[in-house]
Amino acid sequence: MEAYGELLAILILLAVVVAVIARLPKAEAVDHSKAFRRRRVMNWLPLGLTYAFLYMARYNLKISKFAFEEMKGADGGALMGNDDFGFIFTVGVWVYGSAFLLNGPLTDRFGGRKAILVGAGGSAIANLLMGLGAWSLLNQGPGHAFIADNFVMVYSVLYGINMYFQSFGAVAVVKCNAPWFHVNERGVFGAIFGILISLGIYFAFDWGYYIVGNIGLAEVFLIPTALLAIFWVFDFFFVQNSPGEAGFEDFDTADASSGDDGPQLGPVAVFKKMLTNPIIVTIALVEFCSGFIRQAPMQWYRTFAKQTDGMLHLKGDFIYDHWGMFLCVAGISGGVIAGIISDRVFQSRRGPVAAILYMGVTLGSVALYFIYDMPVLQIGSFSLAPAGVLAIIVSMCVIGVHGMLSGTASMDFGGRKNVGVAVGIIDGFVYLGTGVMSLTYGIVLPSEEFDADGTLTGPVTDPANWSAWPISMIIVGALGFMLATRVWNAKPKGKKAAGGH
Numbered sequence: 001m002e003a004y005g006e007l008l009a010i011l012i013l014l015a016v017v018v019a020v021i022a023r024l025p026k027a028e029a030v031d032h033s034k035a036f037r038r039r040r041v042m043n044w045l046p047l048g049l050t051y052a053f054l055y056m057a058r059y060n061l062k063i064s065k066f067a068f069e070e071m072k073g074a075d076g077g078a079l080m081g082n083d084d085f086g087f088i089f090t091v092g093v094w095v096y097g098s099a100f101l102l103n104g105p106l107t108d109r110f111g112g113r114k115a116i117l118v119g120a121g122g123s124a125i126a127n128l129l130m131g132l133g134a135w136s137l138l139n140q141g142p143g144h145a146f147i148a149d150n151f152v153m154v155y156s157v158l159y160g161i162n163m164y165f166q167s168f169g170a171v172a173v174v175k176c177n178a179p180w181f182h183v184n185e186r187g188v189f190g191a192i193f194g195i196l197i198s199l200g201i202y203f204a205f206d207w208g209y210y211i212v213g214n215i216g217l218a219e220v221f222l223i224p225t226a227l228l229a230i231f232w233v234f235d236f237f238f239v240q241n242s243p244g245e246a247g248f249e250d251f252d253t254a255d256a257s258s259g260d261d262g263p264q265l266g267p268v269a270v271f272k273k274m275l276t277n278p279i280i281v282t283i284a285l286v287e288f289c290s291g292f293i294r295q296a297p298m299q300w301y302r303t304f305a306k307q308t309d310g311m312l313h314l315k316g317d318f319i320y321d322h323w324g325m326f327l328c329v330a331g332i333s334g335g336v337i338a339g340i341i342s343d344r345v346f347q348s349r350r351g352p353v354a355a356i357l358y359m360g361v362t363l364g365s366v367a368l369y370f371i372y373d374m375p376v377l378q379i380g381s382f383s384l385a386p387a388g389v390l391a392i393i394v395s396m397c398v399i400g401v402h403g404m405l406s407g408t409a410s411m412d413f414g415g416r417k418n419v420g421v422a423v424g425i426i427d428g429f430v431y432l433g434t435g436v437m438s439l440t441y442g443i444v445l446p447s448e449e450f451d452a453d454g455t456l457t458g459p460v461t462d463p464a465n466w467s468a469w470p471i472s473m474i475i476v477g478a479l480g481f482m483l484a485t486r487v488w489n490a491k492p493k494g495k496k497a498a499g500g501h
Contacts, residue, residue, distance in 0.1 A: 002440065015461040040180050043246065046234040047112075047176055048196040050120050053231060055167045055200025056207065057127045057224035061089065061159055063208035063297055066306070067217045068151075069448065073139065082460070084152050084305070086442020089299075090435050091156040092163040093291075097431035099167040105271075107168065111241040112176030115420075117232060119168025122266050124228040126162035131156065131221030138217060148237070167431075168198060171423045178411045179242040182253050182494060184406045187343030190350075191414045193407030194335015194399055198328040201298070205324030253411075259399075274425055279413050279490045282483055283405050284429040286354060289480030291433025293361055293398045296473050297391035298327060300441060304372075305385065307448070307456060308463045309419025310384075313376045319388030330392045334400030341402060350409040351487035353400070358484050360397035362477035364390050375464035394473065401480075406430060412492040437472075444468040 032040075066079035075470040080088070107115040133154060136144045147154050173193070181189045211220045274280045302323055305314035319326055340352045346352045368390040376383045410423040446465045449458030459465045 013247075016078050021328075024403075029060075029213075036243065036399045039246055039248065040130050041242075041310035042238055043240060044173075044177055044192065046231060046238050047116060047173055048192065049199075049325075050116055050228070050231040050235055050466070051169050051173050052196050052200035053224060053227045053235055054120065054123055054166055055197065056203040057123050057162065057221075057228060058166050059201070059204035060127070060220045061092070061130075062370040063205065063220050064217060065303075067212050069109075069467070071414070076433060078156075079148070079151050081448045082445060083442050083447055086438050088156045088159055088436040090442065092159040093431040093435040093438060095160040096163040096167045097428040097435065099164045100171070100424030100428040102169055103167050104421040106420070107171045107175050107424075108418060112172040113235070113239045113241050115168045115172035115175065116235050116239065119165045119172060120228045120232045120235065122168075123162055124225045124232070125224040126158055126165060126230070127221045128266025130158045130162070131225060133158065134221060135218035145230075167427075170427045171420050174407060174410055174423045175420050176239060176241055179244075179250060179253060181411070182251070183412055184343065184348050186411055187339040187341075187348055187350075187404075189339070189416060190342065190403045190408035191339030191409075194338065194403030195332050197399060197403060198331025198335065201331060202324040202328035205327060206322070207324070209324070256287060266367060271421060271425075274418065274421055277413065279487055280422060280425060282487050283350075283409050283413070284426045284488075285478055286358075286483045287402065287426050288429040288433035288436075289358075289399050289476045289483065290402045291430035292437040292476045293365075293394065293473055293480065294402060294430075295432075295434045295437050296441075296469065299394050299438075300445075300469060301388060301391045304463075304466055304469065307446070307460050308466065310461055311375070312373065312463055313383075314385040314387065317376050317383040317385045317388065319372060319392065326388075326392045329394055330396035331399035331403075334396040335397075335403040338400035338404045342408070346477035347491075349489065349491055350404050350414075351484060351490050353404050355481060355488060357397040357401045357404075358481035359393055361401075362474065362481050364394040364397065365470055365473035365477045369467070369474060372466070372470050374453055394477075401484075402430070413490075433476075440472060441469070 062085070065085050067082050071079040080207050103115070132141075133143075135141060137147055157160060173196070177189060208220050210225055215223075230469060242250055244250040302320060304314070305317075305320050310314040314320060334357070337401040338357060341356075342348060342350055342353045368387060371390065372387045374386045376385050406423065406427050410426050411419050413422060446458065446462075448460050451457045
């Protein structure tokens with residue numbers, strides 16, 4: 001019943017968001033018909049939900065950690081400890097980031113529709129294999145001894161394959177939607193992108209923990225496999241690359257491709273064009289910081305709470321028990337606020353919103369440093385962790401930045417013709433930052449130790465040994481803020497003046 005309550009709270013919030021967006025005045029120079037708007041929803045909704053379930057099929061590795069770490073590896077230690085998870089996740093995110101060098105140009109050439117079909121299909125197969133591996137470990141199935149003895153290698157390979165196909169997701173979403181949204185209404189699309197990310201995080205964490213706790217470890221991989229297969233079918237029948245392919249008239253979106261009616265440039269020429277664009281490069285560097293900051297609380301707060309529970313008693317507080325819901329609500333709020341402010345206050349400029357939100361990231365991280373080791377607050381029968389509150393605030397700000405830059409600025413400055421490569425570069429830097437985060441925390445955070453009874457012990461249980469967690473967020477957050485201020489006034493320029501529709 002608790003899961004239904006969480007979902008109801010999110011649906012109510014989404015209803016409020018839809019009502020607010022629907023009441024906003026139409027963007028300047030944009031006048032779509034009702035039929036066009038309805039068909040646009042039918043295009044981005046299945047595509048977006050597929051992207052959300054790709055998140056569920058991506059972060060299930062983190063969810064599985066709590067079950068895998070209770071199983072013994074070949075050396076007698078946890079099958080997946082902090083350092084093992086850090087290594088496997090680093091392999092995955094670096095495969096994800098580097099895959100954009102290939103998948104960005106492929107998406108520009110073949111279209112977002114084919115990209116999402118390949119990405120969802122490949123990720124479903126990789127998750128199927130990881131689920132079968134987990135089933136084999138639990139049930140002494142075929143190959144269980146080999147998997148147990150080579151767990152890190154096996155899951156690094158499988159997770160790397162998963163993340164290669166996952167990298168088609170963001171590129172496909174942005175590539176498909178670029179021809180459907182005018183620059184002046186893309187702030188709202190940035191809000192939609194943030195909502196989709198947030199729903200994916202909710203599915204991944206709260207549904208994922210429920211699955212592991214009530215259904216089984218293998219199913220945390222197998223259920224996303226089934227969901228991706230279902231939405232693959234929806235995408236096949238409903239998603240189109242452009243209004244023209246859906247029976248409507250294509251229109252000038254007023255982005256960097258405006259007025260560019262020439263042939264598609266080759267991938268090398270496009271990469272050169274993007275990498276010599278100081279705005280694209282600066283946005284990519286800001287998103288490197290976002291990749292680090294976004295995952296720092298998302299991946300590590302519950303681990304910190306669980307492993308220091310003997311001293312701080314954070315495990316089981318309201319935020320810990322509803323982590324996915326809080327991340328979802330924070331992401332929806334951050335994305336909607338960022339998108340509306342960008343279009344309505346800053347004339348569709350993305351830099352000011354990113355800078356303001358990064359100021360929030362930095363100040364929130366500073367506050368976290370001073371209170372992260374504070375025990376849970378007990379208010380009657382209600383418990384609340386101060387560190388959890390700040391982790392959610394930081395997440396709200398950085399998800400807003402990510403939706404605004406990867407989901408929106410990439411369209412603006414890459415243009416609908418080259419947006420695949422632009423997203424590839426920008427989102428590649430996101431996951432480069434995530435890889436640096438994962439590798440860094442795998443090194444600087446304490447490793448698990450267990451006593452003879454299998455109880456967690458040693459430095460990892462003392463919050464004083466976790467200070468690197470908030471300190472790194474302060475440093476990277478300040479860097480992100482300084483970089484974001486450099487694109488404060490940036491707006492896309494096409495080869496001709498923006499047109500309407």
